Amino acid sequence: AQRGSIAGALLGALGDNGVVREERTGVLLDQVSSGKLSLVYNVLGSYAQARIDAGAPLGIVEPEDYTLVVLRTAVIPRNSPHPAEAKRFLDYLLSARGQQVLSREARLMPIIRNGGGDSDPGQNRRPIQLGPGLLVYLDALKRRQFLDAWRSSVEPKPR
Template identity: 40%
Template sequence: MRMLAAPFRGLFACAVFLLSGGLCAAQEIIETFGSENARQTVLLRSTTDIAVFGPVVEAFLKSRPDIRLRFEQWGSNDLYELTRTECHDGATGADIVVSSAVHQMVRLVNEACAAPYRSRLTGQLPDALSWRDELWGITREPAVIVYNRDLVPPGDVPRTRFDLLDLLRPFDTPYAGRIATYDIEESGLGYLFAFADAQEASTFGALQESFGRSRTVSTCCSAEIIQGVAEGRYLMAYNVLGSYAQDFQQRDERIGIVLPSDYTLVLSRALMIPKQAKNKLPAKEFLDFLLSPEGTFELQKALLISPLLETEEGTEGEGLSPTALRPIDLSPSLMVALDAMTRDAFLRRWRTTFPAP
């Protein structure tokens, strides 16, 4: 059974938390899965949309009638700050944390906020998807360019970042003010993708300058950006998560998707079991389920293990060279993105491209 909590409940909890001196950050959505008669209630906090990840949770609970799961959907920055505060205060919070802002998750593990676990399934993960037996990559999702099929001529569809630069170069480009990307101050994922671009590509400086000159829009949230492209408010969007784009595309044929052939970033959302979790056993069972053949199948159905990365006939990823894929590894190197001086300098440069209104 699925129950959607009333919106005011999250706001009330936030108010109580603030009055008690804690960090106040409201959940976006709360939903409960499983039987009301279950003996255990497990708390999952995630940046993944409940509409996307919910069916995976339901599949896990099918054979576990004794478990009820409360799913809180959070923005990445708020989830990181709350998890970090609870860790440092020794407070009990979530049993499972899943975030797309994997650099933040690596830092939480580095600050001794995670419980260790090793099983046959976690041991089979490659090193790039497992760190210190405390953090695990559970999805495979590309960062893509999304465009409106009805409004963007086929010859204008950019297949590389160089193509995108060419579109933005003319003084009278029709794409001025009509391209969107994440606001990297609001979105931990957006910051991660932009920082990875800066490390990966010689085109980043030129692309950032072109974004500024062509009045590219920085805004929040995958769903909002993709909806804006479908409706024609934007003609294209850069560095959008391919899982959300493909889910939207299945319902709206106006959405086109490109995996840039110069390189395509690939994200694996990271799962952590906080060291203060009350229900570590079901949290470990959930992790093993996600890594099992059954869980992998459910993640594939949810598009969180993206068919866009396949090269079989009929997929959008056809023809993309494996050497063009740039997985974002779970490793200490990600913490460079959170170094205070590095982050401040990076955001200052970003603000020159996207000044506050």
């Protein structure tokens, strides 16, 4: 993260204020529910919503400018041994009933509005687009460099 960018400034502010780093959303939500932490940032909203629905003392605040949305993606490989069954399953997931089940059971945001064909990612929500750019950090060296820069950005600075 570059300190001259907005993201760099945010990471620096987090580091200056004793950010707690954790890889798992559930652990962070537990710590907010128990009062150990006041807030968490950049967690999976579906996990937080499931906790809220179960009665946890949590709330969700989305930034006013935009919220990135992680897409759950399903594909049928060309060499799939059962492509017709896979197509039927994907058709079900995209149906009004499938969208209701995904929303209710998996707490995933529906991608189809009113069971029709219109996409509705939600107000101020930006889906992370699938593409080659997402593969960059599969390279071990680039991933390590990114994580090292991120860790050094959020470490508390000497006063």
